[in-house]
Amino acid sequence: MISNPGTEASSPDIATRDQGEPTAVLAAAERSLMSDPGHRGRFAEFGGRFVPESLIPACEELEAAFRDARIDPHFTQRLSHLLDVYAGRPTPVTPAPRLSAELGITLLLKREDLAHTGSHKINNVIGQSLLAQRMGRTRLIAETGAGQHGVATATAGALLGLDVTVYMGEVDTARQELNVFRMELLGAEVVPVTTGTRTLKDATNEALRQWVSRTEDTYYCIGSVMGPHPYPWMVREFQRVIGREARQQCASLLIRGVPDVVVACVGGGSNAAGTFAGFVDTTTRLVGVEAAGGAAMTDGSVGILHGFRSQVLQDEDGQIAEAHSISAGLDYPGVGPEHAALGGSGRAEYVTATDEEVVEAVVRLARAEGILAALESGHALAWILRAVASGDITPGSTVLMTLSGRGDKDVSELRKRVGT
Ligand SMILES: *Cc1c(COP(=O)(O)O)cnc(C)c1O
Numbered sequence: 001m002i003s004n005p006g007t008e009a010s011s012p013d014i015a016t017r018d019q020g021e022p023t024a025v026l027a028a029a030e031r032s033l034m035s036d037p038g039h040r041g042r043f044a045e046f047g048g049r050f051v052p053e054s055l056i057p058a059c060e061e062l063e064a065a066f067r068d069a070r071i072d073p074h075f076t077q078r079l080s081h082l083l084d085v086y087a088g089r090p091t092p093v094t095p096a097p098r099l100s101a102e103l104g105i106t107l108l109l110k111r112e113d114l115a116h117t118g119s120h121k122i123n124n125v126i127g128q129s130l131l132a133q134r135m136g137r138t139r140l141i142a143e144t145g146a147g148q149h150g151v152a153t154a155t156a157g158a159l160l161g162l163d164v165t166v167y168m169g170e171v172d173t174a175r176q177e178l179n180v181f182r183m184e185l186l187g188a189e190v191v192p193v194t195t196g197t198r199t200l201k202d203a204t205n206e207a208l209r210q211w212v213s214r215t216e217d218t219y220y221c222i223g224s225v226m227g228p229h230p231y232p233w234m235v236r237e238f239q240r241v242i243g244r245e246a247r248q249q250c251a252s253l254l255i256r257g258v259p260d261v262v263v264a265c266v267g268g269g270s271n272a273a274g275t276f277a278g279f280v281d282t283t284t285r286l287v288g289v290e291a292a293g294g295a296a297m298t299d300g301s302v303g304i305l306h307g308f309r310s311q312v313l314q315d316e317d318g319q320i321a322e323a324h325s326i327s328a329g330l331d332y333p334g335v336g337p338e339h340a341a342l343g344g345s346g347r348a349e350y351v352t353a354t355d356e357e358v359v360e361a362v363v364r365l366a367r368a369e370g371i372l373a374a375l376e377s378g379h380a381l382a383w384i385l386r387a388v389a390s391g392d393i394t395p396g397s398t399v400l401m402t403l404s405g406r407g408d409k410d411v412s413e414l415r416k417r418v419g420t
Contacts, residue, residue, distance in 0.1 A: 041063075041228070041229020041233060043342075046338070046341050047232055048228070048337075050307050055212050055215075055228070059228050062131075062135075066131060070237065086116060086126070090245045091111045093110050093246060093249040093400070094371070096369045105397045106259075106397070109371070109401055110242060117148075117152050117155050119148060119152070119405030119406070123274070124239055125149070128140075132221070139165070139217050140157050142220070143166075144223065145169070146331075150188070151179055153223075154166065165190075166183055167206045169192070169197070169203045171199050200332060207220060208227075223270070225273045226310075231308075232338055235273070239275075239277075240277045243274050254398055256398070259398040262279050263380045263400070263402070264288060264401070265379040265402075266289060267291075267330040269338070271404040272288045272339065287349050290330065292325070294331050295313075296310070300312050300335070310335055310339075310340045311334065314333075326417075327374065351383050353383050358378040361378045365378075372408065374403075374405035374409065375413065377403045377405055
């Protein structure tokens, strides 16, 4: 978080422990799950708005603008039009017949890899960029780790004629040179961040800091269900299209109408949140799969990071731990607050997959179905394979997995690890 951006530059990523704000005012059961978290933006005791005073008016203005836009037919029609004609929605649900036969289940894949730019991230950035335009902003800023959200934001900026500046940890700019160039090709400026560990959490701190200093013309486009209220709610709503479509598609594909299990990978948790939103009111089992090296739900504790309270990977002093996994898109040391609440209430389960399991799962899917999935998405499949083997998923079950992105970006990483 940035509790005091002017003076805390040397250690901006310290996760402040509970600061005595009233908590747990909204028992999860009092509100229907995955609905409007209210003006305080709470998901049970998680979420909220832990930002410097100077950023409160900008958050409030954003919340008001989003509340207004989401019920304005001009906005919702423009958004769904762009999602259709530009982003390529609806994305199909593809049965995986050969893998299904091998596993003794019915496996369905929600194909976000087929969306423009190759992942679900475009759903959110088009929504937020339209909102920025509606608010009269001319400039988008974004944080990025591996570069995927930066590329998506640069894309939406080009589409709508908005300037784009992307903050990226210096270490990541070196690791992801090609994505830096992709953003530049799309007309964005990429700013290397040299504070802290020079990775995603530092880039996020820097983007928040830049937003504080320039809210008049600048819109901060956050890449997942994280950040201060209204972001976790707003990003989930922009990703809800995944779950809404999948629910309809399952209704026509499955006898029971809904799958027995819905599985998605979790970095910040946006593709999972969008997917779960379509099924949370059913008896379908919801499973989120984190990277074993960055499992905030499994290994984290309650803390505050980047303006919200959630499960966070931190040491005893509240110092943020580095997340490490084969897929840079899951290397976020926290998880969206709504997932912390869904896990706490038991409505969703959170599990992990290791790098080795992920590589095996991605290769198996490629060879069985001709679909090269992103390593992030491979986590969801890795857990499915393990759960079928252990009997946690019973034979004959129907399983819907969100395939969050395509694997082209991961080919060189796979090449290092796969013997052909
Ligand atoms: C960024 C990314 C993720 C992780 O982000 P979430 O907010 O957890 O969805 C997962 N899959 C792909 C392909 C990504 O690019």
